[in-house]
Amino acid sequence: MSASEFEIIRRYFDKTISRHDVLLGIGDDCALVTPPDGKQIAMTADTLVSGVHFPSNTSAQDIAYKSIAVNLSDLAAMGAEPAWLMLALTIPESDEHWLSAFAESFHTTCLHYGVQLIGGDTTRGPLSVTVHAAGFVESHRCMRRDAAKSGDRIYVTGSLGDAALGLRLLQAELTEGESIADIDYLLSRLNRPEPRVAFGIAISEFSRCAIDISDGLLADLGHVVRASDCGAQLFLDRLPLSDALRNVYSNNGEIPESQLVLSGGDDYELCFTLRAEYENTVTKLAEQHALQVTQVGVITNAGGIVCMDANGGEIDFAQSGYQHF
Ligand code: ADP
Numbered sequence: 243m244s245a246s247e248f249e250i251i252r253r254y255f256d257k258t259i260s261r262h263d264v265l266l267g268i269g270d271d272c273a274l275v276t277p278p279d280g281k282q283i284a285m286t287a288d289t290l291v292s293g294v295h296f297p298s299n300t301s302a303q304d305i306a307y308k309s310i311a312v313n314l315s316d317l318a319a320m321g322a323e324p325a326w327l328m329l330a331l332t333i334p335e336s337d338e339h340w341l342s343a344f345a346e347s348f349h350t351t352c353l354h355y356g357v358q359l360i361g362g363d364t365t366r367g368p369l370s371v372t373v374h375a376a377g378f379v380e381s382h383r384c385m386r387r388d389a390a391k392s393g394d395r396i397y398v399t400g401s402l403g404d405a406a407l408g409l410r411l412l413q414a415e416l417t418e419g420e421s422i423a424d425i426d427y428l429l430s431r432l433n434r435p436e437p438r439v440a441f442g443i444a445i446s447e448f449s450r451c452a453i454d455i456s457d458g459l460l461a462d463l464g465h466v467v468r469a470s471d472c473g474a475q476l477f478l479d480r481l482p483l484s485d486a487l488r489n490v491y492s493n494n495g496e497i498p499e500s501q502l503v504l505s506g507g508d509d510y511e512l513c514f515t516l517r518a519e520y521e522n523t524v525t526k527l528a529e530q531h532a533l534q535v536t537q538v539g540v541i542t543n544a545g546g547i548v549c550m551d552a553n554g555g556e557i558d559f560a561q562s563g564y565q566h567f
């Protein structure tokens with residue numbers, strides 16, 4: 243490590259909140275942490291590469307926020323309580339302005355979620371941010387992709403397609419005819435996804451199967467269906483769509499249940515399954531967490547994912563002009 247890298251770490255990163263379970267944070271060869279008795283450690287990592295996972299003109303603040311949020315979303319999907327982060331940061335140059343904006347947003351986000359940055363790596367190269375997150379979960383409350391059962395209902399949190407539409411608006415600079423409020427909302431869904439941490443922990447009391455939607459509902463529910471060796475019916479008319487997305491679509495005359503909503507990606511909402519008896523429970527939890535939660539389908543015995551229209555008929559994507567998923 244060069245002196246300037248050491249200086250970067252000291253100035254920008256070695257100053258997070260102190261959790262009581264961190265014996266040794268930034269500064270030594272490894273961090274030392276104490277996991278709580280009787281819990282498992284859930285671990286995940288995600289990399290955001292400039293120009294690939296975010297447009298290269300994304301603000302340092304948004305990149306920092308999102309690099310944490312996407313990892314906490316993975317923990318939420320397991321029902322885990324986030325605790326510790328590692329940050330592997332690759333930057334093209336030591337740009338003070340960029341680094342202080344990035345670090346401030348990173349620390350604010352850590353504080354918000356009660357997580358501590360306990361180490362990482364700093365290197366020079368094309369901009370890329372890898373965050374590794376660890377949290378706690380009791381093994382019997384962990385929500386796994388391979389645990390869906392035929393007859394379970396399929397739910398999603400929030401609304402779908404907003405981030406993908408936000409990206410499309412950015413890329414095409416399609417701002418004519420859209421309201422500023424709608425554009426702001428869609429861009430905030432792209433740059434500031436809210437990991438459903440508290441709801442994930444709460445629903446893990448009842449659900450055994452969840453995934454976070456990062457690649458679009460079809461792809462991610464596809465992982466559940468394959469891992470659980472089952473099928474699914476998806477009710478396309480029930481997909482939760484935001485007002486902003488509906489407004490933009492109505493301006494552009496497209497069908498809301500489009501490829502973008504099902505496969506656009508970057509939603510960072512939870513998709514989970516629940517036995518039918520928990521219908522009232524999920525309604526109550528949604529209210530408590532002030533979160534929209536929508537049943538979008540049911541788990542079936544086999545046959546992959548079948549999309550249904552409002553009349554209960556199967557949608558043949560080949561015939562309907564939808565692009566392939
Ligand atoms: P080593 O050479 O042993 O890998 P480094 O010189 O890379 O150690 O890092 C020194 C200390 O700073 C280590 O504790 C490491 O975890 C921490 N660190 C390095 N980069 C970051 C970063 N971007 N954010 C947080 N901690 C970091």
Ligand code: MG
Binds near residue numbers: 362363364
């Ligand atoms: Mg190192």
